[in-house]
Ligand SMILES: [Ca+2]
């Protein structure tokens with residue numbers, strides 16, 4: 001019996017050593033993964049998959065780390081040599097929903113139009129991309145330039161009600177039955193160009209309102225967009241974009257904060273609703289996203305994560321053609337609600 005116990009202990013020690021060395025070899029932050037990817041000259045797909053894997057690992061590691069005594073880990077901005085995305089580790093689990101969005105009214109309070117790439121898609125080019133302003137028109141695959149109309153935003157309506165902001169995001173073609181893409185809204189509450197909230201949803205499967213696949217992020221350390229929000233800056237690997245998740249499919253302080261559904265009657269529209277409570281009574285600027293590429297909130301603004309060369313370019317005749325690192329993404333200019341813009345707000349749609 002004693003021999004068996006000793007043997008068991010020996011086996012456990014071997015297993016623990018093997019596991020810990022495996023953990024040490026796995027990069028746990030995005031920057032390490034990027035560096036590792038560059039050094040290994042991986043294919044782009046492998047690189048992106050490595051970055052995504054490292055990002056998820058970093059989020060998981062952060063979520064598992066116990067907060068220090070008397071300190072709320074979600075509100076700590078202590079400088080770190082290797083900043084990693086943080087997931088608020090104590091989101092209240094959803095118990096029941098009290099308020100569910102209803103039917104938005106017919107008239108839009110605010111709207112924006114976005115470039116429709118469908119007409120030039122057969123030539124594998126488009127004209128609506130403004131990489132340096134973080135306004136992307138890239139519903140195309142890298143290098144091959146295959147068009148993906150279900151992530152080509154063409155219009156967005158904002159409709160208000162007493163409790164909810166409703167957004168209709170129109171796509172160039174009907175939504176597919178399944179897909180891995182995200183749709184989202186970015187909100188700038190103080191109109192300085194630096195996004196303050198990112199509401200993201202997976203492709204909804206239903207025409208009924210649901211919180212499934214809906215997440216809301218914020219940027220506690222105010223580094224979204226780097227030095228010049230919305231404008232492309234030199235690469236800075238220390239930025240962590242939207243690093244805090246405040247709503248995760250109903251988990252969070254308010255289980256009813258944000259919802260998604262397919263439009264009941266129009267199959268090329270996804271609808272997102274969020275509560276007034278998220279932004280208070282002030283006006284704000286908003287833009288929409290469709291993303292089947294990076295899908296990395298901690299990488300906002302994407303224009304700070306690539307050079308124009310490494311992002312590639314969808315314009316015909318451009319020396320940077322075709323799209324390269326920054327693919328399968330469409331983002332809009334910014335419309336506004338609840339205030340009168342001066343015209344100088346970063347990202348403001350042309351009027
Ligand atoms: Ca578009």
Ligand SMILES: [Ca+2]
Pocket residue numbers: 188189190191192193194195196
């Ligand atoms: Ca802002």
Ligand SMILES: [Ca+2]
Pocket residue numbers: 225226227228229230231232233301303304
């Ligand atoms: Ca920037």
Ligand SMILES: [Ca+2]
Pocket residue numbers: 219220221222223224239240241242243
């Ligand atoms: Ca941040």
